[in-house]
Amino acid sequence: MIFFRLTMAKEFLIDCYLFLFKIIFLICKRFKLQNKIVFVCSYTDNIQFVYNELIHRQLDGTDIVFLCRGKAAAGHFAKTGSCVVPFETGDVVALLRSAYHLATAKIIVVDNYFGFLSVATFKKNVQCIQLWHACGAFKTFGYNDHSVAYRTKRARKRFAAVYQHFNKIVVGSDAMKEIFKQSFGLDETHFIHLGVPRTDLFFDLAKRNEISKNLQRYCHGKKIILYAPTFRDKPIKDGSLGLDLKMMEQALSNDYVLLLRLHPAEKGMVDLSGQNPQFVIDGSNWSSVNELLLATDLLITDYSSIPFEFSLLERPMIFFPYDLKEYEKSRGLWGNYKQMVPGPIAYSTESLIELIKHHVFDLSEITDFSNTWNHYSTGASSSHVADYLEECLKQSSEQIEGHQFYLARRSGRNDQ
Template sequence: MNLRSLFAAFYSIYLTVLGVLFKPLKAKNHLTLLVSFEENAQALIRSYKAHAESLSYEVTVLYTRHAVSLEKELEGLGSFYLNEKNPLHLVKAVSILFKSKAVITDNYFLLTSVLNRRPQTTCIQVWHANGSLKKFGLEDVTNQNRPASDISRFKKVYRSFDFVTVGSDAMADVFKKSFGIREGQLLKTGVPLTDVYYEENKPQLKRKWPKKIILYAPTFRDYDMQSFRLPFTEEQLTNELNGEYMLLVKLHPAVLNQISASFESESIKNVSDMRLHDLLKAADILITDYSSVPFEFALLNKPIFFFTYDLEEYDQKRGLIDNYTSVIPGKACHDSGALLEEMTKEQFNAEEMKRFSDKWNMYSNGDSSEALLKFAETKMKKRDEAPA
């Protein structure tokens, strides 16, 4: 067992002890959001504030360092910044979870494992993506190099999910394999983070950059966090693309913290601190790779290109879904030359993009946040009506 697995094992034991100590706590009409990505939480918070009068419960937000940008929207709500490595923070977090009749979370948190065998609390996983091009959970190819104790711990967390929200039948199949869940656990309310794409408003960022916008939003490589590759150079933007485009780069926070050298220039800007949905609405073109961003960008029916310079390596080390190249709405381009050729050779196929979006966003119709909050209300009322 390596040092990381050993630490996780002790972490899990500590949580188990806290679960025993706090077991007598009574769950109240309270919903807790356990958040590490801002998008779903932002949608749910806005919907809660809009419909609070018709809901019988209060909301508390537990958020990690990756979601600190939510702080400005937490006015009127209970909230707690959670440092998962702080033992006292974990005490507070378990107490909050146990006092809640419903918990909505957006990621793999070992913390939710304390909710196993706690029927008075419903745990709902919304996940941080409405589609997936890479394997995760029980399907993750790196699991073959992990000790059995790690896999057992993963399954313990997945067992804490009473329900998992899905935006499509395609993603439902992915979750069944990745989390080992059953059909009855799938909540077909759509994905909250997609609601914003149904709002009719003009992208404000267009005013900041008058040129056409290419947004580059790559996934992170956990086996190589110190580097990344841009799809185009300044020279290519100026010459091959005639100076018509700005290249905006949205990096994963884990990668951004590892990059020391600046890659910005007159036509290339680092926009990693800006909200994704604002950038996607403003973008004329998306370039990505194995990220889940295409699934929500497809709702806007604009061109997507795939810069997959390390396709074979990524598939081997991290794992892609079966038939990746036939699933994506476009061609996998191994270098900048192929990418430029794809961008300039033919017209955008809007029908192909719509088919892709309809497949992966079939249940996401603009009211997913409200539907999920109402579902939580229904579950709480059933708990109240159940015989003691």
């Protein structure tokens, strides 16, 4: 009963927010479209790479606006000097500004699920592009997320409305495209094979060496193990990570350091004050997880999407799904997890240590995994996406001008 009441209260607040947003958006639609790209961000890497490419091209007369969900994204993009507006907050002024920019932009780029899309009816020439924040997926989302069954009929209708607003979805592989098709209920026409922009970093050898050297300064010349567990619906309690850090230190500290990277939603929730800072290093505040991957010798993770990008480096990884049965039941996984992962599986700290000490890895398995999930990510994805955005701007302008010419002829005001 309590869960039901909380769910209904949450739905009521969402409905109120979206109703207010819809009214403001409809008013703002009275303004004409501008040569403007609005990035709606919950993450940073993909959009940052595309933004860098657009700035490099010096697109005259094109404005760029960031609508940022979360302080991390807002703080990150504030450094660009472009317009940054907090998004999905209680700030009424920010809501007004957000609705205005979304109603007057020719291109909307989103990197996640955003509820406003369920009530935002864009003008005819506007393109909404989904630049998803991951290269692949073990855990289900969208229609296939197990938690959807516990949501209200109204909420499920809202989800469908959001997905239908994606004119195009950028993909890095046919494998991920198939997952999107099932998750969002969209057909083949909604996908563009441009690759995932943030993977360009893995093909920049000079940048890779620079970042790797900088990180090695924290690691005293030892090999780096990166532990990056995924977000769980149940918050971390009593500092538990499923991993015995003291046992890891005793067994591995002579040769390794352990870099801990928590999900942004769980950052700061684990007390590391009792750990040896020479062995356990908190990497949760590092701005880019991909930069951490460049210096990582061995990855330990569970259901995170990080392995899909890490596989580009063809380095070993171990999978640590210590709560596999519970997670699979509550959240859902695509297919047989044990067959999907490109590395050995451990369910205890002791097993992890044994795998690391005996170096039980098949790198050819990782290469095959990367070829499957990074097929279109070949080092130029940022450029490909920027090309597409430029073309959308051009087509939108031509369509608008053509429409205005048609109206002028209808009204008898054309001088030609």
